[in-house]
Amino acid sequence: xxxxxxxxxxxxxxxxKDLKSFASTSGIAxxxxxxxxxxxxxxxxxxxxxVVHYKKYQGVRxxxxxxxxxxxxxxxxxxxxxxxxxxxxxxxxxxxEVAEELEHIKSEKLIERLDSFLDFPKVDPHGDPIPDxxxxxxDIKKVLLSVMKEGQSxxxxxxxxxxxxxLRYLDKxxxxxxxxxxxxxxxxxxNSMVIVxxxxxxxxxxxxxxxxxxxx
Amino acid sequence: xxxxxxxxxxxxxxxxKDLKSFASTSGIAxxxxxxxxxxxxxxxxxxxxxVVHYKKYQGVRxxxxxxxxxxxxxxxxxxxxxxxxxxxxxxxxxxxEVAEELEHIKSEKLIERLDSFLDFPKVDPHGDPIPDxxxxxxDIKKVLLSVMKEGQSxxxxxxxxxxxxxLRYLDKxxxxxxxxxxxxxxxxxxNSMVIVxxxxxxxxxxxxxxxxxxxx
DNA sequence: TTATTATTTTAGCCTTGTCTAAAAAAATAT
DNA sequence: ATATTTTTTTAGACAAGGCTAAAATAATAA
Numbered sequence: 001x002x003x004x005x006x007x008x009x010x011x012x013x014x015x016x017k018d019l020k021s022f023a024s025t026s027g028i029a030x031x032x033x034x035x036x037x038x039x040x041x042x043x044x045x046x047x048x049x050x051v052v053h054y055k056k057y058q059g060v061r062x063x064x065x066x067x068x069x070x071x072x073x074x075x076x077x078x079x080x081x082x083x084x085x086x087x088x089x090x091x092x093x094x095x096x097e098v099a100e101e102l103e104h105i106k107s108e109k110l111i112e113r114l115d116s117f118l119d120f121p122k123v124d125p126h127g128d129p130i131p132d133x134x135x136x137x138x139d140i141k142k143v144l145l146s147v148m149k150e151g152q153s154x155x156x157x158x159x160x161x162x163x164x165x166x167l168r169y170l171d172k173x174x175x176x177x178x179x180x181x182x183x184x185x186x187x188x189x190x191n192s193m194v195i196v197x198x199x200x201x202x203x204x205x206x207x208x209x210x211x212x213x214x215x216x
Numbered sequence: 217x218x219x220x221x222x223x224x225x226x227x228x229x230x231x232x233k234d235l236k237s238f239a240s241t242s243g244i245a246x247x248x249x250x251x252x253x254x255x256x257x258x259x260x261x262x263x264x265x266x267v268v269h270y271k272k273y274q275g276v277r278x279x280x281x282x283x284x285x286x287x288x289x290x291x292x293x294x295x296x297x298x299x300x301x302x303x304x305x306x307x308x309x310x311x312x313e314v315a316e317e318l319e320h321i322k323s324e325k326l327i328e329r330l331d332s333f334l335d336f337p338k339v340d341p342h343g344d345p346i347p348d349x350x351x352x353x354x355d356i357k358k359v360l361l362s363v364m365k366e367g368q369s370x371x372x373x374x375x376x377x378x379x380x381x382x383l384r385y386l387d388k389x390x391x392x393x394x395x396x397x398x399x400x401x402x403x404x405x406x407n408s409m410v411i412v413x414x415x416x417x418x419x420x421x422x423x424x425x426x427x428x429x430x431x432x
Numbered sequence: 433t434t435a436t437t438a439t440t441t442t443a444g445c446c447t448t449g450t451c452t453a454a455a456a457a458a459a460t461a462t
Numbered sequence: 463a464t465a466t467t468t469t470t471t472t473a474g475a476c477a478a479g480g481c482t483a484a485a486a487t488a489a490t491a492a
Contacts (some may be wrong), residue, residue, distance in 0.1 A: 002456065025470055038450055040471055045448090057457060057470060088329040098323045107314045113304040220479065241440055256441055261478090264469060273440060383480055 014072030022059030071135030093167035127158020229286030238275030289350030342375020
């Protein structure tokens with residue numbers, strides 16, 4: 001597979017995960033910042049290669065083969081992210097771009113050795129699960145901070161939005177993976193919250209709360 | 217620069233290093249396993265980009281800009297090789313292929329962090345020097361085993377041929393970087409040698425001896 | 433010094449992945 | 463139920479990087 005094909009496979013994987021079914025041409029185009037016509041071309045190629053199921057105008061879905069391939073790419077991406085943060089001291093908002101490149105490196109041996117070197121991590125620096133060698137994704141029970149009630153507490157285990165902007169904002173709030181959080185108040189009017197983290201009381205918006213995953 | 221352009225730059229760097237001057241079209245083609253006509257095309261592109269000096273039929277040479285670029289690629293290649301051997305337990309005959317891919321990853325920060333993580337190694341697993349951030353190549357004084365005289369001894373610090381075949385042969389002889397070696401006999405007829413390494417006496421051919429570097 | 437051989441360059445074609453513009457199909461609104 | 467809008471696909475073009483075959487130049491031999 002070329003880098004470009006791999007990017008498409010990954011995009012379809014993420015999109016049909018969320019939508020639980022088919023990825024649309026325009027959805028893929030948006031994800032990859034390209035044109036719908038380019039997507040159609042590539043989808044036809046991937047269909048010939050038996051990595052996607054495709055019927056004109058009906059959207060696209062990964063085959064088993066495609067799903068396994070996608071999981072392998074995601075596995076590589078997240079293992080490299082973990083490496084960058086744990087071993088090379090990158091911060092969690094810096095790793096994505098470099099991992100986008102590293103995920104394409106083709107060596108089974110490399111990735112298994114890396115996994116072992118890192119001591120078989122289960123989640124990446126944003127709390128996203130790392131698929132195993134067989135493509136199985138460990139499912140981590142988690143809940144959005146935004147659904148928690150007053151008085152409840154839990155541990156931060158992931159983020160939904162992993163843009164640099166959001167992650168740097170979380171750093172400012174001292175929100176890091178593993179931090180304990182307690183909901184002091186919920187404002188019914190706008191769903192904003194007052195929470196305690198690191199012995200500090202901070203006010204966060206509903207949008208922020210809807211992008212933080214908690215294990216209760 | 218594309219991966220392909222980088223491959224050409226690196227090939228020219230290695231070729232004009234050895235030849236001390238110009239790289240020929242056919243030489244580059246052989247190195248990259250491609251056709252002379254393709255090389256001519258690419259050279260013209262690199263010339264437009266000011267990374268090589270080129271006059272038709274006269275061969276090609278890197279500009280200062282090109283040289284700096286090449287050194288950066290070689291630096292990345294060798295640092296990754298060092299990482300693979302030291303941290304991921306690859307053997308010295310397995311690393312080249314993977315490093316060929318890793319050397320193209322574009323992140324200044326990544327490579328400086330990696331260098332620091334590895335504790336600033338000066339040579340790669342084959343004894344080849346790792347250029348510094350400014351492209352300066354530490355020059356390591358070394359001599360071919362084949363020029364040593366009876367009774368002389370020294371330390372193995374590198375290999376000239378780094379093909380898997382040769383490296384696996386060296387493993388069999390217990391020749392590794394850092395090993396002490398002593399020349400017991402030199403056969404004038406065919407320039408083969410009897411040497412002591414690891415308390416063992418082994419016989420090696422002139423060809424083998426001409427591919428091992430020693431620090432005396 | 434001319435003839436032959438080897439090397440390098442040019443010309444023209446192919447594939448991959450992208451694009452724009454136009455056509456076709458599906459979804460939505462009246 | 464038909465008209466309008468949105469989405470998707472097709473058609474045709476282009477740049478990058480490669481190839482083969484032919485032409486041009488340089489190197490070598492007679």
